[in-house]
Amino acid sequence: MKAAEIVARSIVGDIQTEGLEPGTCLPSEAAMLDKYGVSRESLREGLRLLEVQGMITIRRGPGGGPVVGSVDSAHLGRVSALFYNMSGATYGELFEAWVWAEGELADRAARNPDAALRVSTMSRFVVDGAHVEPESLDSYLEAHAGFHHAVAKLSGNRVLALSLEAYGQIVAHHVAMVDDPRKLNDVLLDDHQHVAKAVSAGHSRRARELMEEHLRRVVEYCSERLNGTLESAVEWL
Ligand SMILES: [Zn+2]
Numbered sequence: 001m002k003a004a005e006i007v008a009r010s011i012v013g014d015i016q017t018e019g020l021e022p023g024t025c026l027p028s029e030a031a032m033l034d035k036y037g038v039s040r041e042s043l044r045e046g047l048r049l050l051e052v053q054g055m056i057t058i059r060r061g062p063g064g065g066p067v068v069g070s071v072d073s074a075h076l077g078r079v080s081a082l083f084y085n086m087s088g089a090t091y092g093e094l095f096e097a098w099v100w101a102e103g104e105l106a107d108r109a110a111r112n113p114d115a116a117l118r119v120s121t122m123s124r125f126v127v128d129g130a131h132v133e134p135e136s137l138d139s140y141l142e143a144h145a146g147f148h149h150a151v152a153k154l155s156g157n158r159v160l161a162l163s164l165e166a167y168g169q170i171v172a173h174h175v176a177m178v179d180d181p182r183k184l185n186d187v188l189l190d191d192h193q194h195v196a197k198a199v200s201a202g203h204s205r206r207a208r209e210l211m212e213e214h215l216r217r218v219v220e221y222c223s224e225r226l227n228g229t230l231e232s233a234v235e236w237l
Contacts, residue, residue: 004045077169109154
């Protein structure tokens with residue numbers, strides 16, 4: 001293994017064992033050079049490796065430096081998209097994987113044995129009455145991802161949650177590039193409400209079906225707007 005990879009692995013190991021939260025500053029370059037006993041070049045390459053994967057962010061300029069990042073499926077999605085792109089995988093395949101993945105997560109979430117947790121996690125998505133219009137596209141995408149993230153977390157398996165959520169992160173990111181999905185807002189929030197109820201009640205089959213229906217609606221909407229690109233390879237954005 002290259003020195004840069006070894007130092008990257010050591011830094012991740014230290015973040016883990018010291019339980020450093022996202023946003024925590026890592027030691028200064030001088031301190032890290034001393035600690036890891038590598039060249040400045042290897043240390044910087046190692047940090048850059050971690051930055052590309054989203055494990056850390058590097059603040060430039062005075063007072064800057066490496067900061068612990070979050071374990072986020074969006075980063076995994078970005079890396080995965082490169083693989084899909086290189087393999088020639090299409091948007092059609094990505095959508096198919098996404099529908100299946102979210103259905104699987106909803107099914108597992110509904111089977112989470114902690115009924116009180118299911119109800120409390122889903123309660124904020126079960127809101128009757130008028131929906132609040134999201135102000136910005138970013139806050140809309142965040143709210144939408146928030147629901148799917150909550151379902152994924154309830155699935156109770158971090159490997160599945162991270163891996164399967166990555167598909168949705170790619171879709172959201174790519175679709176936001178070609179169209180403003182806020183037009184679909186009311187329909188989607190109603191869908192979320194129905195899935196949330198099924199998950200709360202522990203109805204796994206229904207949760208899966210409703211989630212798949214929900215995503216097929218989104219896919220249909222996206223397909224119309226991506227006209228023709230369903231057959232084209234997933235881009236690395
Ligand atoms: Zn949704």
